[in-house]
Amino acid sequence: MSTPTIAFIGAGNMARSIIGGLLESGHPAQSLRAADPFPASLEQLQALGPIPTFADNAEAASGADVVILAVKPQVMAEALGSIASHVAENRALVISIAAGITIDSMRARLGEQAAIVRCMPNTPALLGCGASGLYATEQVGQAQRGYAEAILGAIGLVEWVPGESALDAITALSGSGPAYFFLFMEAMIDAGCELGLERSTATAMAQQTALGAARMAIEGDVDLVELRRRVTSPGGTTQAAVESFEHSGLRETIARAMRAANDRAQEMARELG
Numbered sequence: 001m002s003t004p005t006i007a008f009i010g011a012g013n014m015a016r017s018i019i020g021g022l023l024e025s026g027h028p029a030q031s032l033r034a035a036d037p038f039p040a041s042l043e044q045l046q047a048l049g050p051i052p053t054f055a056d057n058a059e060a061a062s063g064a065d066v067v068i069l070a071v072k073p074q075v076m077a078e079a080l081g082s083i084a085s086h087v088a089e090n091r092a093l094v095i096s097i098a099a100g101i102t103i104d105s106m107r108a109r110l111g112e113q114a115a116i117v118r119c120m121p122n123t124p125a126l127l128g129c130g131a132s133g134l135y136a137t138e139q140v141g142q143a144q145r146g147y148a149e150a151i152l153g154a155i156g157l158v159e160w161v162p163g164e165s166a167l168d169a170i171t172a173l174s175g176s177g178p179a180y181f182f183l184f185m186e187a188m189i190d191a192g193c194e195l196g197l198e199r200s201t202a203t204a205m206a207q208q209t210a211l212g213a214a215r216m217a218i219e220g221d222v223d224l225v226e227l228r229r230r231v232t233s234p235g236g237t238t239q240a241a242v243e244s245f246e247h248s249g250l251r252e253t254i255a256r257a258m259r260a261a262n263d264r265a266q267e268m269a270r271e272l273g
C-alpha cells in the first residue's frame with residue numbers, strides 16, 4: 001500500500017498522540033500535515049518531527065488522501081465547512097475522531113457521497129498502546145478502509161464495530177477509559193500516603209502495579225476472575241479490600257459513570273444537529 005498523505009485538522013492532544021504514534025511506526029513526517037488556529041499547538045508538534053503546519057484548514061487538506069478531524073465537537077461544523085470542497089473534489093477519506101458527532105451530521109456538511117470513517121481512539125496512542133473503535137460508511141472503499149486500519153493500527157489495537165451507535169459505548173469504555181484508570185491510581189496513591197507511605201513510594205508502587213496487572217490481564221490465558229482469585233487469600237487482606245469495594249457499590253458506580261459518558265456522547269450529537 002502506498003503511503004497516504006494525511007492532514008490533521010486540529011493539532012491538540014489527540015492529534016499529537018496519533019502523529020507521535022505514526023512517526024514512531026515509521027510514517028514519514030513529510031506525508032503528514034496539520035492545521036490549527038493556535039500557533040502554540042503547531043509549535044508543539046515540531047518537537048515530534050518536521051511536520052508541515054498551516055493556520056488554514058483548507059490549505060492543509062489540499063492534496064491529502066486522508067483528512068483526520070481532530071477538533072472538539074463544538075467546532076466540528078466550522079471544521080467540516082473548511083474541508084468540504086477538497087473532500088468533494090478529491091474524494092479524500094475523512095476520519096473523524098470526535099466524540100458523539102454522527103455520520104449523518106458530517107454527511108449533511110460534506111455531501112452524501114463523502115467517504116467517512118468515524119473513529120474513537122484514546123490517548124495511549126502516543127505510546128503505540130492505543131485502542132480505537134472504527135465504523136465506515138458504504139462509500140468507503142477497500143483501499144480507504146486499509147488506510148484507516150493502517151493509520152489507527154500504527155498506534156495500537158483496532159476494532160471495527162458493526163454499527164455506528166457502538167462508538168458511543170466505545171467512547172464510554174476506551175475513549176474516556178484512560179482517565180478512569182488515572183483516577184483510580186490517584187486515589188490509590190492518596191490512600192497509600194494516608195497509610196503512611198512517602199508519595200514517591202506510593203506513586204512508584206501504584207504505577208508498577210497498574211503495569212503488572214494490565215500485562216497479566218492481556219498476556220496470559222487466565223481470565224480476570226481467576227487472576228483476582230489468585231491474589232485473594234481466603235480471609236486475607238485482598239478479601240477485606242474487595243469486600244469493601246463490593247459493599248460500597250463499585251461495580252454500579254462504574255456502570256453509572258459509563259452510562260453518563262455514553263449519554264453525553266449522544267447529547268453532543270444532538271447539539272451539532
Ligand SMILES: NC(=O)C1=CN([C@@H]2O[C@H](COP(=O)(O)OP(=O)(O)OC[C@H]3O[C@@H](n4cnc5c(N)ncnc54)[C@H](OP(=O)(O)O)[C@@H]3O)[C@@H](O)[C@H]2O)C=CC1
Nearest residue numbers: 010011012013014036038041070071072073075098099121
Ligand atoms: N482527548 C482524548 O482523550 C480524546 C479525544 N477525542 C476527540 O478528539 C477530538 C480532539 O480532542 P483533543 O485533542 O483532546 O482536543 P484539543 O482541544 O486538545 O485539540 C483540538 C485542537 O483544535 C484546535 N481548533 C479549534 N478550532 C479549530 C478549527 N476550526 N480548525 C482547526 N483546529 C481548530 C484547537 O485550538 P484552540 O485550543 O485554540 O481552540 C485545539 O488545538 C475531540 O473531538 C474529542 O472528542 C477522542 C478520543 C480521546
Ligand SMILES: O=C(O)[C@@H]1CCC=N1
Nearest residue numbers: 098099171175176177
Ligand atoms: O472527554 C471527551 O469528550 C473525549 C472523548 C473521549 C475522551 N475524551
